[in-house]
Amino acid sequence: MLATIGVDSVADLFEQVPEPLWLNRPLALPAGISEAEVYERLVELAERNADAEREVCFLGAGMYDHYVPAIVDAITQRSEFLTPYTPYQPEISQGGLQAMFEFQTMMSELTGLPVATAGLYEGPSSVASAGYLAIGATGRSRFVVSRGLHPHSRETLATYSEGYGATIEEVGLEGGTTDAAALAAAVDTETAAVFLQNPNFLGAVEDVEALGAAAREHGALLIVAVDPMTLGVLRPPGECGADIALGEGQPLGNRLDFGGPSFGFFCGTEALMRKMPGRIAGETEDVDGRRGFVLALQTREQHIRREKATHNICTAQALNALAATIHLAWLGREGFRELGELLVRRTAYARERLAATPGVEPLHEAPVVRELAVRLEAPVDRVLDRCAERGIAAGYPLGRDYPEHQDGLLVAITERRSRKQIDALAEALAAAIAAERGAFLPDSDIKAPGGVR
Amino acid sequence: MAMTETPMQRERAQTIFEKSKPGRRAAVMPDAGVPEPPLEELIPAKLLRVEPPRLPEVSEPEIVRHYNRLSRRNFDLDSGFYPLGSCTMKHNPRLNERVAALPGHARLHPAQNPRRAQGALELMWLLQESLAEICGLPHVSLQPSAGSHGELAGLLLTRAFHADRGEERTKVLAPDTAHGTNPASVTMAGYEAVKVATNERGGVEMDDLRAKVSDEVACLMLTNPNTLGLFDENIAEIAALIHQAGGTLYYDGANLNAVMGQTRPGDMGFDIVHVNLHKSFSQSHGGGGPGAGPIAVSERIEPFLPRPQVVKRTGDNGGAPSYDLDLDRPRSIGRLRGFQGNFGVFVRSYAYILSLGADGLAEASETAVLNANYLKARLAQGRAGKHLPVAFDRHCMHEFVLSGKPMKRDLGIATLDLAKRLLDFGFHPPTVYFPLLVEEALMVEPTETEAKESLDAFADAVEEILAEAERNPDVAKQAPYTTPVRRLDEVKATRRPVVRQH
Numbered sequence: 001m002l003a004t005i006g007v008d009s010v011a012d013l014f015e016q017v018p019e020p021l022w023l024n025r026p027l028a029l030p031a032g033i034s035e036a037e038v039y040e041r042l043v044e045l046a047e048r049n050a051d052a053e054r055e056v057c058f059l060g061a062g063m064y065d066h067y068v069p070a071i072v073d074a075i076t077q078r079s080e081f082l083t084p085y086t087p088y089q090p091e092i093s094q095g096g097l098q099a100m101f102e103f104q105t106m107m108s109e110l111t112g113l114p115v116a117t118a119g120l121y122e123g124p125s126s127v128a129s130a131g132y133l134a135i136g137a138t139g140r141s142r143f144v145v146s147r148g149l150h151p152h153s154r155e156t157l158a159t160y161s162e163g164y165g166a167t168i169e170e171v172g173l174e175g176g177t178t179d180a181a182a183l184a185a186a187v188d189t190e191t192a193a194v195f196l197q198n199p200n201f202l203g204a205v206e207d208v209e210a211l212g213a214a215a216r217e218h219g220a221l222l223i224v225a226v227d228p229m230t231l232g233v234l235r236p237p238g239e240c241g242a243d244i245a246l247g248e249g250q251p252l253g254n255r256l257d258f259g260g261p262s263f264g265f266f267c268g269t270e271a272l273m274r275k276m277p278g279r280i281a282g283e284t285e286d287v288d289g290r291r292g293f294v295l296a297l298q299t300r301e302q303h304i305r306r307e308k309a310t311h312n313i314c315t316a317q318a319l320n321a322l323a324a325t326i327h328l329a330w331l332g333r334e335g336f337r338e339l340g341e342l343l344v345r346r347t348a349y350a351r352e353r354l355a356a357t358p359g360v361e362p363l364h365e366a367p368v369v370r371e372l373a374v375r376l377e378a379p380v381d382r383v384l385d386r387c388a389e390r391g392i393a394a395g396y397p398l399g400r401d402y403p404e405h406q407d408g409l410l411v412a413i414t415e416r417r418s419r420k421q422i423d424a425l426a427e428a429l430a431a432a433i434a435a436e437r438g439a440f441l442p443d444s445d446i447k448a449p450g451g452v453r
Numbered sequence: 454m455a456m457t458e459t460p461m462q463r464e465r466a467q468t469i470f471e472k473s474k475p476g477r478r479a480a481v482m483p484d485a486g487v488p489e490p491p492l493e494e495l496i497p498a499k500l501l502r503v504e505p506p507r508l509p510e511v512s513e514p515e516i517v518r519h520y521n522r523l524s525r526r527n528f529d530l531d532s533g534f535y536p537l538g539s540c541t542m543k544h545n546p547r548l549n550e551r552v553a554a555l556p557g558h559a560r561l562h563p564a565q566n567p568r569r570a571q572g573a574l575e576l577m578w579l580l581q582e583s584l585a586e587i588c589g590l591p592h593v594s595l596q597p598s599a600g601s602h603g604e605l606a607g608l609l610l611t612r613a614f615h616a617d618r619g620e621e622r623t624k625v626l627a628p629d630t631a632h633g634t635n636p637a638s639v640t641m642a643g644y645e646a647v648k649v650a651t652n653e654r655g656g657v658e659m660d661d662l663r664a665k666v667s668d669e670v671a672c673l674m675l676t677n678p679n680t681l682g683l684f685d686e687n688i689a690e691i692a693a694l695i696h697q698a699g700g701t702l703y704y705d706g707a708n709l710n711a712v713m714g715q716t717r718p719g720d721m722g723f724d725i726v727h728v729n730l731h732k733s734f735s736q737s738h739g740g741g742g743p744g745a746g747p748i749a750v751s752e753r754i755e756p757f758l759p760r761p762q763v764v765k766r767t768g769d770n771g772g773a774p775s776y777d778l779d780l781d782r783p784r785s786i787g788r789l790r791g792f793q794g795n796f797g798v799f800v801r802s803y804a805y806i807l808s809l810g811a812d813g814l815a816e817a818s819e820t821a822v823l824n825a826n827y828l829k830a831r832l833a834q835g836r837a838g839k840h841l842p843v844a845f846d847r848h849c850m851h852e853f854v855l856s857g858k859p860m861k862r863d864l865g866i867a868t869l870d871l872a873k874r875l876l877d878f879g880f881h882p883p884t885v886y887f888p889l890l891v892e893e894a895l896m897v898e899p900t901e902t903e904a905k906e907s908l909d910a911f912a913d914a915v916e917e918i919l920a921e922a923e924r925n926p927d928v929a930k931q932a933p934y935t936t937p938v939r940r941l942d943e944v945k946a947t948r949r950p951v952v953r954q955h
Contacts, residue, residue: 046557319739
């Protein structure tokens, strides 16, 4: 090979790097090791994590411990889906492109909006991308944001806004849901977009249509972040006047993975199609008239429009969107609705069970689908530690993101959380709170109830 | 060229929706096990959905068969050579998938208390340290989700850095060879993108750069080696110019695979580097993601890094160290996304770094550069040398760019035709029509994955296609013939977009 190139050594090829920049020493990293050793090292690390296989997980806050059917892994692990690049050569990428087209159709069905993109990075950055679109679409740069929008989304929107130049006004919650009067007062003709989340971060179902009236009245976009798993039972945002519906896609076919990779979904009206971020697959024909799929509307994209692009996204989350597509096909029309109903009923049971638990009371009375907020009459972090000793991750402490809810706990339900586990949670909370309050219930004597799992 | 339809071509595309039959299903729901009142008693009817979404109704075997059939309509890296320039299509070790799927990783909730996620945080910290060493910069944030997200992060960090010094700058410079994501990110970050010309050696045109550097310039974004696969020899002078003018220097790490263990962006003077874990560090591309785009930064940028940041805390009284998520970062630009990043990608890339180690990473870059130069030399011979000259004739790093201009003029086939004909030969074509300054460009990156035999086979295929075009250019112009579908009408898909099943 060197003779063909016409050099004596590989080092000669690196001579274009000026000598003062040569590293001239090995990187200060350990020497390479065998596959078996790497595996053992990573098992050691993994075993120091309390995962949902070892704990009963009531953590949610945007990512949920749903069951991912085996066919999702079997299909997404196929080389033909795992190892190609973005489908720039459509003739040899029909599988991936058609899967994107199916994904778009499914997300459009879920949200009730006609156009869906092939997916973005994840939830909160999709919210921030929607902000960029809203500025371009309205020529305005003021956002009105419900405090019920995920705190990570609100912070990400603020981070991006420093760049593209937007101001943010936050509207508070009243009785668990967005303060409708305050929202109406905050929206004016300078408002580019109103951001809501449904169900909101406290688990409460919002009346999106009513809240959205102010946006419509002033020509602002209505942008609604939704939990896709609730869309089998909740009225879809497209029917409530939303211009954009988006969100974190993890509940659909993606594992927890300590936060990623998952995907963001992004749906909107026809009018916004050419301004949307991310790839979009479209149907077309080949020269012989065969049906086929390509990346459509690429003239929006960074590799063509460069500084005039509607977004900067290149590599996003195709494989994760494929996982969602397979999961949704597996659930199917009936199964998806049934799963939504199961979540509502188990969550209603959990709410009732927890409300009857000494030291626990509901944080709000608004309707919920799959996550509920409660107040604890003892320090939340200490209660969580005591529950963890029983093998239960009892929920997400609200105080970090909502200082007004220092005593708040957010409890998430999935189809994996059985009645028995919900009962065990109630017992664990009762015991922990009692112990914290110094009642006659020595928690050190309480052992994890058998068969919680 | 008359051809009969292949079996796969005869099998017309049918979506999962078109296979739907009422009443079929795959999933079985667990019993609720709790009271089941009507939904309207729990949620007001006006907030409930009336019609369920029209998802397909199919059985599990039908789903498996459908997606397996779709998979066969994809070309993939495990099946063949994929010399896509600037994309670094290197082998994806299956060990990565095995360790990422361990329950301790895959089923770990991102909001788990850090004290009960010590293994995950230690892994993130170790990856941060490894990337810091490879980049030659002291601090790393793993948060950005891909390269372009890292670019946006870098530009927001630049903005925060200048604001902290009471400055507001408006322009960001990038060479005309830059990836399209660079100018797109610049605009998103609220800056004006300014192009810098390329000189006759393929590097930054220094006079043009000098003319454009001013106290309005916030940052210069550079890829080095650049998208021509060439190392910019003037990098020290470029860095000095930008730093003297008070700007930051951003390194687009898409081409880092050329320089691991050889030279480091930090040592070249860069302040901010993004690393595509789905390129140099073997995360599979998944047909367009997932990836991850961690950034490494200099001391002066560190205070502004996104939060949370993974930190190591020393143990009390000589106890074991612990790891935490530091949210208390008052000068931080804030979050760029939810939770703490694409952890599953971190696991895979850390496994890759452990496997290769210091020597292995350096050797990977050496082999990538050797392979690129060998393939370039092979393509300088015969018909390719005549019809597809290299755009800048010098040793390249990990990739190189050919121009199809003489081929188009002399043989009447465009770069696109050559690319499509390569599909019939079982190869993924190189990146085409990029970088923009090379006419009819073909950008070739073989990576260290390929053996000499696959490089030779590719060069032979190009030679054969050119010979064929000398006899009859129509063969290439009508190609491909053997793919699941033939050339597709992309204009139609944009003019009258059909983006969902009706």
